Amino acid sequence: MTAYRLVRWGEPPQLTEVPVPEPGPGEVLVEVAATGLCHSDLDMARMPGEVGEALGWRLPFTLGHEVAGHVAALGPGVDGPPPGAAVVLVSPASCGACDACRRGRDSACPHGTAGRGYGRDGGLARYVTAPARSVVPLVDGVDPVAAAPLTDAGATAHHAVDRVAPRLEAGSTAVVVGVGGVGAFAVQILRARTPARVVAVDVDPVRREVAAGLGADEVLPDVGALAGLGGAEVVLDVVGTDATIAAGLAAVRPWGAFGLVGAGGGTFRRPWFGGLPRDAEIFTFQGSSIADLHAVVALAAAGAVRSEVEEWPLSQVTAAYAALARGGLRGRIVVVPDDGA
Ligand SMILES: [Zn+2]
Ligand SMILES: [Zn+2]
Missing domain, CATH: 3.40.50.720 (NAD(P)-binding Rossmann-like Domain)
Structure with missing residues (x-):
């Protein structure tokens, strides 16, 4: 599959071919419906290598941390949501085991400096894997393409x-x-x-x-x-x-x-x-907790929160980031995998 990846520190990210990932134990494989672009991605592309390494990031990795899609497969030990279910993925990473995580304050987890789209493979590709605890089912009627920005900005x-x-x-x-x-x-x-x-x-x-x-x-x-x-x-x-x-x-x-x-x-x-x-x-604070995404998905299902999005195909992702950098947008840019990507 085609993925938009940060390959070398300080160099522009590239569209390259990578294998479709396999979901490991405790993981879910998600077919991406849309991934929101974030200003922080532009900062990552310019980040000095020593900063990324101090955060525990490993190159190369696929960008994209605002991901929505459909469950494609469940890894060992995972019992849902079922394949085909529409889901969004919690953007901040957290360990699930530390004191902060056990109290539901996972936005303060000290083990979350590397995650999906920042140091690990993210959503600017056809498929991405995610730990089951970060997979949030979308309530009926919420469009995954419009829901992608709920995961981080929302x-x-x-x-x-x-x-x-x-x-x-x-x-x-x-x-x-x-x-x-x-x-x-x-x-x-x-x-x-x-x-x-x-x-x-x-x-x-x-x-x-x-x-x-x-x-x-x-x-x-x-x-x-x-x-x-x-x-x-x-x-x-x-x-x-x-x-x-x-x-x-x-x-x-x-x-x-x-x-x-x-x-x-x-x-x-x-x-x-x-x-x-x-x-x-x-x-x-930095980021959000898992409970925040559940709550904002419920608000979106109730029609209380909507996100205006502008769709770009993955094959045009470089131009989409240029549009983000120029600013003046009415809605959030989301990138959708297209044929061949
Ligand atoms: Zn972001
Ligand atoms: Zn933790």
Whole structure:
């Protein structure tokens, strides 16, 4: 089968031929329906070798960590879901055995630095294998092609909103800074799970239009405009630069919460007065947990969350990444295996 692989550090990934994988003990073989493209893939293609090796990544590997498809075969010791079932694959890797995993906090598993599409073979191919614990059945009526972005962007947004939802009641304000893939899901999950007024901020007019279409009550062109809101109970910063962190923190009311989701390289400052909201919670995390994907799939089945996707064939994957890098997209790019791939 054809697979889009990172072959050598610092070089562009390539479409190459590889054997169809066999599911090992405890694994499921999945025929890929679609794989979402993520900005982090572009970073991986530029990553210095010593960084990848420190994470335990092995070259070559197939990219693609937002995978949806159908069960093709079950490895030894696995009793479901049955072949043909539509599934999505949990994007973050976790061991299933450590203290964090046993408590259901698998997003904090210390053994998850290498996973499907980042250090191991991912979904930009016709077939991929996955540990059975990371296979989540799709509820009837959810299209696997549109569901692929739920696995990372959707589940990450759910992880953030789940944490702050208890703080949001009628009359509360929740702000989402940056309405790309993750932010667009955050707007929808806030709408579905809380009665808060949802304010979305994005410098891109196309993304502001998308946010309004997804149910944001108010859209703002930049974080400078947050000062006019009169405070927010929750700010989720999906950008994470110095400018968004400073403006986001300044907008949080006392006893509110600020979630740093984006990895824009910004830092916190703690001056003697005025730098951080009083008695507020500031939290951060990486990825999502298995429970987040189950929850976001249920929201999608209920029609509360939808993802706009733009389909590209696997044979055109290089052009698809170029489109992702250019930006200005209305939906998430998903890559679909095509004939011969
Ligand atoms: Zn991703
Ligand atoms: Zn673990």
